[in-house]
Amino acid sequence: MDQMTNALRGKGIALSFGGIKVLKGLDVEFRAGEITGLIGPNGAGKTSLFNCLTGAYSPQEGTISYAGDPLNDLPPAARANKGIVRSFQHVALCPDLTVRENVMMGIARNGKAGWLSAFLPLPAGLREREEMARSADDALADLGLPDVGDKLPAELPPGVQRLVEIARAVVGKPSVLMLDEPAAGLNNSETRDLTAVLRKLASTDLVLVVVEHDMDLVMSICDRIYVLNFGEFVAIGSPDEVRNNPDVVRIYLGSDDDE
Numbered sequence: 001m002d003q004m005t006n007a008l009r010g011k012g013i014a015l016s017f018g019g020i021k022v023l024k025g026l027d028v029e030f031r032a033g034e035i036t037g038l039i040g041p042n043g044a045g046k047t048s049l050f051n052c053l054t055g056a057y058s059p060q061e062g063t064i065s066y067a068g069d070p071l072n073d074l075p076p077a078a079r080a081n082k083g084i085v086r087s088f089q090h091v092a093l094c095p096d097l098t099v100r101e102n103v104m105m106g107i108a109r110n111g112k113a114g115w116l117s118a119f120l121p122l123p124a125g126l127r128e129r130e131e132m133a134r135s136a137d138d139a140l141a142d143l144g145l146p147d148v149g150d151k152l153p154a155e156l157p158p159g160v161q162r163l164v165e166i167a168r169a170v171v172g173k174p175s176v177l178m179l180d181e182p183a184a185g186l187n188n189s190e191t192r193d194l195t196a197v198l199r200k201l202a203s204t205d206l207v208l209v210v211v212e213h214d215m216d217l218v219m220s221i222c223d224r225i226y227v228l229n230f231g232e233f234v235a236i237g238s239p240d241e242v243r244n245n246p247d248v249v250r251i252y253l254g255s256d257d258d259e
């Protein structure tokens with residue numbers, strides 16, 4: 001399948017809360033092999049769009065598909081089983097599990113004996129647990145974190161916790177990965193590490209979408225950028241096209257965001 005076929009597509013996505021239109025009939029085509037940025041001021045609707053695509057919200061109108069397969073009727077877990085995975089704005093690692101165990105949770109959908117039996121001391125699960133642990137360690141090493149598997153999340157700085165979340169998201173080999181503000185709360189050097197990781201993740205098979213307020217990060221890694229304002233796209237294009245779009249300039253110069 002080519003990169004265009006492997007796209008996550010939305011057509012006419014419309015979402016309202018209590019009569020207030022949050023998304024006003026959006027068309028998106030997030031393509032495999034590209035890093036797509038989704039930007040816009042606070043409250044523009046970026047997270048709501050993510051939630052519609054992953055199934056957490058049901059839009060009142062519109063269709064959503066991946067590689068041509070309709071997704072509208074699938075609940076979030078079934079979309080995750082199809083490899084459509086997201087991260088959240090706030091770090092969401094389980095504090096009582098080690099980093100390795102947290103990452104292993106991301107393999108659940110590929111497990112044969114099942115995630116629970118892999119965590120229980122049963123023969124069927126033990127071998128699988130070893131395999132899962134190895135895969136988790138490989139995913140951590142790929143992201144430049146070879147030595148953190150035995151630690152608890154709280155022992156790690158925020159930037160490393162973010163990378164662990166990304167390891168948990170990619171260890172199950174997703175087809176679509178949507179990251180919600182991955183650079184939030186990171187310092188400059190952590191953001192640089194994240195940038196390198198995101199570049200490395202981009203592959204011909206993966207649809208990678210990033211919601212982010214850090215404009216330097218977005219402009220440096222994205223192939224295409226969708227700019228959302230009040231639930232409508234005001235621009236879609238390359239970083240240069242978006243940077244020079246007068247409507248985008250007006251929105252950003254006129255907003256109070258630190259962007």
Ligand SMILES: Nc1ncnc2c1ncn2[C@@H]1O[C@H](COP(=O)(O)OP(=O)(O)OP(=O)(O)O)[C@@H](O)[C@H]1O
Pocket residue numbers: 017022040041042043044045046047048049
């Ligand atoms: N569950 C909900 N119930 C009611 N209103 C909601 C709900 N979720 C989102 N909204 C509203 O939808 C609008 C868009 O919010 P959303 O979080 O999608 O924006 P955003 O672009 O992600 O903002 P931010 O950059 O601040 O995260 C906001 O006005 C928000 O209050």
